[in-house]
Amino acid sequence: MSSPDLTLDRIKLIMRYSFLIAVALVFVFPIVFMVMSSLKPDLQLLVDTNSLRAFLPVGDISLDNYFAIFERVPVIRFILNSIFITGTTVALSLFLCSLAAFSFAFLDWKGREIVLAIILATLIVPFETIAVPLLMVVNNLPWFGLDGLTWGWLNSYHVQIIPWIADALTIFLFVQYFKDLPKDLIEAARIDGATWFQIYRKVIIPISGPVFATAAILKFLIMYSHQYIWPLMVIQSEEFRPVMIGLQYFFQLNVAWGEVMAYLTIVTLPVLVFYLFLQRAFITSIASTGIKG
Amino acid sequence: MRKKPTSKLRQTTAAGWGMASPAIVLMSLFLIVPFILAFGFSFTNQRLVSPNPTEYVGTSNFSQLLSFDILTIEPKKAESGQLIRDDDGNLTYPRVRKFTRKNPNYPELKGMKEWFSWSSGDDRVVMLAKDVIFIKALVNTVVFVLIVAPVQGGLALLLALLINQKMRFINIFRTIYFMPVVMSIIVVSILWRFIYDGDDGLLNNLLSILSFGYFEPIDWLGRTDTALGSIAAMSIWQAVGFHMVIWLSGLQTIPASLYEVADIEGATKWQKFRYVTWPGLRNTAVLVLIVITMQAFALFSQVNVMTRGGPLDSTQTLVYQAVIRGYEKQDIAGGSAISVILFLIVLSISLFQRYLTREKT
Numbered sequence: 169m170s171s172p173d174l175t176l177d178r179i180k181l182i183m184r185y186s187f188l189i190a191v192a193l194v195f196v197f198p199i200v201f202m203v204m205s206s207l208k209p210d211l212q213l214l215v216d217t218n219s220l221r222a223f224l225p226v227g228d229i230s231l232d233n234y235f236a237i238f239e240r241v242p243v244i245r246f247i248l249n250s251i252f253i254t255g256t257t258v259a260l261s262l263f264l265c266s267l268a269a270f271s272f273a274f275l276d277w278k279g280r281e282i283v284l285a286i287i288l289a290t291l292i293v294p295f296e297t298i299a300v301p302l303l304m305v306v307n308n309l310p311w312f313g314l315d316g317l318t319w320g321w322l323n324s325y326h327v328q329i330i331p332w333i334a335d336a337l338t339i340f341l342f343v344q345y346f347k348d349l350p351k352d353l354i355e356a357a358r359i360d361g362a363t364w365f366q367i368y369r370k371v372i373i374p375i376s377g378p379v380f381a382t383a384a385i386l387k388f389l390i391m392y393s394h395q396y397i398w399p400l401m402v403i404q405s406e407e408f409r410p411v412m413i414g415l416q417y418f419f420q421l422n423v424a425w426g427e428v429m430a431y432l433t434i435v436t437l438p439v440l441v442f443y444l445f446l447q448r449a450f451i452t453s454i455a456s457t458g459i460k461g
Numbered sequence: 462m463r464k465k466p467t468s469k470l471r472q473t474t475a476a477g478w479g480m481a482s483p484a485i486v487l488m489s490l491f492l493i494v495p496f497i498l499a500f501g502f503s504f505t506n507q508r509l510v511s512p513n514p515t516e517y518v519g520t521s522n523f524s525q526l527l528s529f530d531i532l533t534i535e536p537k538k539a540e541s542g543q544l545i546r547d548d549d550g551n552l553t554y555p556r557v558r559k560f561t562r563k564n565p566n567y568p569e570l571k572g573m574k575e576w577f578s579w580s581s582g583d584d585r586v587v588m589l590a591k592d593v594i595f596i597k598a599l600v601n602t603v604v605f606v607l608i609v610a611p612v613q614g615g616l617a618l619l620l621a622l623l624i625n626q627k628m629r630f631i632n633i634f635r636t637i638y639f640m641p642v643v644m645s646i647i648v649v650s651i652l653w654r655f656i657y658d659g660d661d662g663l664l665n666n667l668l669s670i671l672s673f674g675y676f677e678p679i680d681w682l683g684r685t686d687t688a689l690g691s692i693a694a695m696s697i698w699q700a701v702g703f704h705m706v707i708w709l710s711g712l713q714t715i716p717a718s719l720y721e722v723a724d725i726e727g728a729t730k731w732q733k734f735r736y737v738t739w740p741g742l743r744n745t746a747v748l749v750l751i752v753i754t755m756q757a758f759a760l761f762s763q764v765n766v767m768t769r770g771g772p773l774d775s776t777q778t779l780v781y782q783a784v785i786r787g788y789e790k791q792d793i794a795g796g797s798a799i800s801v802i803l804f805l806i807v808l809s810i811s812l813f814q815r816y817l818t819r820e821k822t
Contacts, residue, residue: 181628188623192637195702198652199640201663217661268484277477283485290492292807294759296780297800300787301495301502334487364476393645396762401788412647432648443643447636450643454703455710 269342711745
């Protein structure tokens with residue numbers, strides 16, 4: 169009983185979905201290749217790249233590569249380091265950047281506009297171009313730690329955290345969000361005699377969940393996934409290394425590709441799982457960087 | 462109304478600075494101070510470790526980087542004035558070195574090296590540069606930007622239009638297309654070395670299957686004519702989902718009523734895109750292009766992991782050279798001068814963006 173129109177519509181729909189799926193394959197195939205290869209011995213891994221077997225869990229499948237990387241690299245230590253560095257930086261960044269943005273958005277103070285303009289101008293400076301002068305700066309800073317007063321921040325957690333706390337993008341995101349909040353709320357609280365910090369904590373924070381989520385996700389990606397050249401420059405001792413630097417251990421004389429794939433899988437899967445659960449928040453967070461006031 | 466404007470202003474000024482100061486101090490110390498240092502070093506001969514004190518050298522770092530010249534070399538002639546030809550019948554030329562090393566007739570060419578050359582009649586014309594690697598890095602970076610900005614921006618728009626359809630499960634596809642964005646660029650670069658491998662690379666195998674075996678395997682990252690393009694393709698793959706999402710948020714600001722009117726008028730799909738969608742995306746387009754351009758100018762990690770600037774400097778980039786000189790070669794002045802040149806390029810682009818998106822009154 170199907171009319172020709174309906175069949176045509178159905179064919180169109182199937183073609184559309186086929187196209188969407190074909191495009192999806194372009195985006196997932198390296199990830200599938202990574203996970204499947206991590207389960208194979210080196211020899212088979214390299215032979216399999218000649219055929220579709222590269223994307224299938226076939227042949228001599230085992231978790232041997234995973235056991236091997238734990239022998240070669242202090243994986244757990246590196247993961248914990250990364251979690252600690254990322255977590256601390258995200259928390260401090262959210263607090264200090266939102267506090268500054270609150271001041272830029274709601275308080276009227278001398279020099280506000282020029283300071284904000286300078287901060288936003290730093291958006292165009294690629295980090296790598298200032299990495300070496302920054303290295304010289306941190307190498308000359310004092311630190312009070314367990315050993316008392318020491319000079320130079322190399323080989324530590326704080327050298328991987330403190331320079332990354334405040335950044336223009338995070339401040340910008342908060343300022344944009346705060347500017348759209350109703351001003352009446354602030355004025356009402358001022359009349360009630362609240363201090364500025366109380367307004368920040370009790371009025372603004374409770375209604376700013378979305379922008380905190382956005383800023384947290386972006387900072388998380390920068391700190392966990394994209395941090396590489398800076399720790400290479402400032403960390404020599406193993407105990408402070410983050411997870412991405414662990415890759416260095418595999419590119420020595422003979423590259424054990426199965427182990428490399430296992431390591432890549434271990435560092436990538438948590439982010440992917442995190443992303444799949446929170447994908448809506450991830451995507452809105454990127455979209456909000458694009459909305460200009 | 463205002464009873465004590467001055468004291469109130471002073472009070473908010475104190476509170477304002479107080480709340481903003483932790484972030485301001487951090488940004489000054491770790492971003493603005495290094496930036497100023499880079500600027501300052503670029504006018505000196507600063508090195509990381511040096512027995513001699515640092516000296517002010519004016520703009521000589523910049524002239525060292527940017528100077529180039531054209532040299533026309535006549536073919537070798539015998540005493541009789543006849544052109545000398547080699548065994549294959551080709552003309553022979555004196556070596557470039559003869560002009561650039563201790564030649565009193567060409568003082569301005571001292572220390573220059575050959576960048577590229579071409580033939581003009583019987584003569585050979587040689588493009589010389591003092592710092593050939595830097596010039597190549599500059600050209601490569603510009604080429605990379607010119608490939609990536611339109612291609613990535615365009616593909617991202619196509620994906621956004623694809624995802625903006627009302628279909629079931631469409632969000633699943635959006636999630637997948639965005640997936641590479643959350644992956645580390647380091648991880649992605651290592652994975653793509655397998656795709657681009659010259660012998661058993663996934664790309665060579667795919668092309669070989671599609672062409673029924675006629676395709677000759679290419680060492681994508683090992684050839685001067687394919688390496689930069691391969692890095693560009695991978696970078697587009699990794700970040701296209703990011704810009705798809707920005708386009709999507711732009712698409713969703715276009716009022717549905719405009720499309721309803723277009724439907725009533727009987728507009729075709731193309732007309733709807735041309736006269737409703739595209740005008741509504743003007744600001745998004747500028748933003749996407751600028752963001753891609755900035756990211757492309759900062760190309761570093763992919764090169765660092767995949768090619769280290771090779772083969773034959775065909776993937777050198779400005780940021781990569783800035784890091785190599787400043788960090789690995791400890792030539793902080795040279796690295797800083799490259800950084801300053803990059804700042805100036807990026808700054809002019811962002812001022813141009815300001816001009817394009819200015820409020821029209």
